[in-house]
Amino acid sequence: MSSTQERRPGTRERLVRSAQELLWERGYVGTSPKAILERAEVGQGSMYHHFAGKSELALAAIRRTADTLAESAEECLAGPGTAYERVAAYLQHERQVLRGCPIGRMTQDRDMVRDPELRQPLDEMFGWLRGRLAEVLAEGRSRGELSADLDPADTAATVAAVVQGGYVLARAADDPAPFDAAVRGALSLLAAHAGTGTTAPTDH
Template structure:
């Protein structure tokens, strides 16, 4: 693995554990086994490295979601697959946790990969709901964007519930509730 990739992965891991502010350039360098010169050769500073790390984390999350959302099956089956995907509920969402980091939210360049991921996810899910409407699975009266927002909010809220209770069953209860609601909407 090249130094740039080691630095990005180290930043992803450390930001996921500690947040942006508590992740020092020195800790990143030690974790990556890279020197200061290497870090500043590849990145203009900590914020530039953090943006690369957030972008990589967002791309990984989108790829994992897309695999499920583009799988064969009905719209309901694909949405159910997404909701029931195995996740480490106590660790939280690899992207969503950064929406709670004040330093990330305050910096447009750092916030953008987080915001873009959730925009993409809502749009992708809304498209699947619309496909389900066209196929007669869901009523035409549904607002696909609202359903998509509710699905994304359920997953993100499920992480919060699980972490607050220190119990992954809280996440499962939230996502299973969403599956039941979507199933009830079907015809």
């Protein structure tokens, strides 16, 4: 492999990672191509060698972030234990709460949500998450781990909303405590549908 071939993947990777970081920090509107180039420490020509422009690079970065979040969630939801324990693992997974959700952050950008192509990874990620949570909860119900009157789809939507809402409350307070409280509350509600011996944690 030539040195040029070795540099190109490295340059593209730096661009995508820099775009991921800046989109998380500043959002789509607040992220300029110049800022991405400076963060990636590459020249303008390098960027346009790999991407047609900001929109295409942002799309690659958003897809990467969405895939990473999905993989992280799947590790929790596909892990050992009861349905309650697996959902609890997802809710209690370590997060940089005060930075907000790197995907949820994108929904606050008007230009982002108005662009169907840029919005697609967001829709897919949240749709997948609700569906996967619903699968785990339905498995738990069928195994008798959760009560028969629990609605998997509605409960999955609640769990997803707790995480996203928790981010907002924590950032507004500049304190992760509201996020932790929301998680404890969700787990308490879910524990009420679980078998005897299941108790929600008292601290995140």
